[in-house]
Amino acid sequence: MVIGRSRATPSGRSPEVVLGELLRDQQARFAEIDPGLPRAVLPPPGDVLVVGAGSGAEGEAAAVVTHHSWPAGSAPLLWSAAEVTELHPVLGHAGRAGADGVLREWRARFPGPVRAEADSAAVVTWPSRDVAAARAFLDHGLVPLAVLAVRPPGPPPAVPDPDPALTVRPAVQGDLEACVELAMHEIAYSSMVGGSVLRPDAEAVKRAALRERWTRGEPIWVAERDGLLVGLLECGLTDTSPGTWLAGLLPAGRWGYVNCASVRPGQRGHGIGHALVTTALPGLQPPGARGTYLYYNPPNPISSVFWPRHGYRPLWTLWEVRPASALR
Template sequence: MDIDVIVAEHTKRLAAADALLPKPQSWAPGEGTRLSARDGVALATRSRIAAGAREALWRPLTEYQLDVRLAGADPGVPLGALLAEWEELLSEAADEPDSAAAVTRPSRDTVGCAELLRHGFSPTRVLAVRPADRLGSGPPAVPGVRIRRAEPADLNTLVRLRLELRRYDAQFAVVTLRPGEERVLTDATRELIGTVSSGVPALWIAELYGKPLGFVHVQLPPRSDWAGEYVAAERVGYLAVLHVAEEARSTGVGTALAGHAHQLFDEEGIEAVLLHHALANPRSTPFWYAQGYRPLWTTWYRHPAARG
């Protein structure tokens, strides 16, 4: 099947599966390695970062990615063939323990899931979406909870909460614990405390009866513009982090923070809000879907990248 026909059929199938999916992006000439099979094409890429880079806190040092376009009566068949061809490229990662192979698929385009499982991939991370409500009313009040802008005096509290969150998320292979991460997080958090987009602070603290026990980090345009390529919407916001201390679970702090963030997004005319979460997380997955989110993209990972 001609490549243009494959891409057209792939695009049509995704549009039918989910109206919030954007049109697949074109691949740049010379980018990565092109793979092909009957009724399917793919682009294989690799990225590497240094162990001391800030990004190393959220990803493996070497990441191999496969972007696919599938057609035919059974699109899972070409996906299986493309994965088999990709295995030859991934064999070069045999001596890279800090690596991962990743395939990001539209969550509602479930064709080929069995093939991904057969090749040792697991659905690990979800990019979820919440279309804006824009109802014009604020979030419901939660007794004892106060949301306020984060201040420099909150730095130690924020770093402690972020480290707590990282230790929890590391169980689900979405982050990697690194030596010296407290210093890196401290520097990054100090920068965020002073960050403002469209007049809105990036970091907000939740106090329960005067004690800071949670925080939320929001991104508004233009800082959230990078997220626009993942959803069919003009103005896109990104909810980067929301965390509540263990001692304040089930007290309404998380719901209050989420409601405050959504009010900020709605006031800025955001059409869709995106966030990442670990699919296996028994806390975040039900929480976010109760807040109106749903899966948009699912990333399947294999750690390390090479089999065996």
């Protein structure tokens, strides 16, 4: 087990032993609260926190803290703060009190640069159905800014009244600039209701990301009406294999995903998004696939309804506060 700096624990046992025991309890707890979750895994290397509610091992909870700085011009800066401190709780069965304990300890240990940085975030990713922990996250000022939502394989919902003037087709190289424009509309909208950030270089970063997706041969669908591109659905296929970060979030196997969904302002609410999803879905769930996943923002009044209507449900919630110093 590779774990970074660690300190003495309230029960006097080594942090590695406490983490190992709590992980076993956490695996049982995750299986209880949501059968869609993969088996809980150890957090990545970082600073280990262990807190105890009383004497002995009773009520102990732990977490690993990691820190990440995203370089200027990198794609994650389209949806993330530049300096991110992340808490990876290993609560076992400690519930709300355990979550409260590790959140307090995390805040007390914020490094000076994170505390001073305006473009910073404190982030926790946690099973959406663990409402006891959710209470503690809310009490500490964290906001449920995004969810990772999953959909089991299955037929797409029928298009009740398809628009005969609308064509949905795979994007071609000549569509690049229109796709960038559509993607920028999505970032602009999501920056009002989620974690996206409309940075000065966003357009160039998005153009490069779209080009790379083309190079990898991943599916990009566009909707066209009267010669104008009115919708975009940027998708991909991935495999979760043990040891990858995604394996901590999704059961092992093949998954399709939607990276960006955008319909031109003024054209929304007329079934274009629905037509894109129903066309793309079969290719995103090849035989044997576990399903499809995507991220949406619960404060987004359209996507928070649109995706559940298409069969997606929250698996993980990304709790976040910006700047990190606003954590209570």
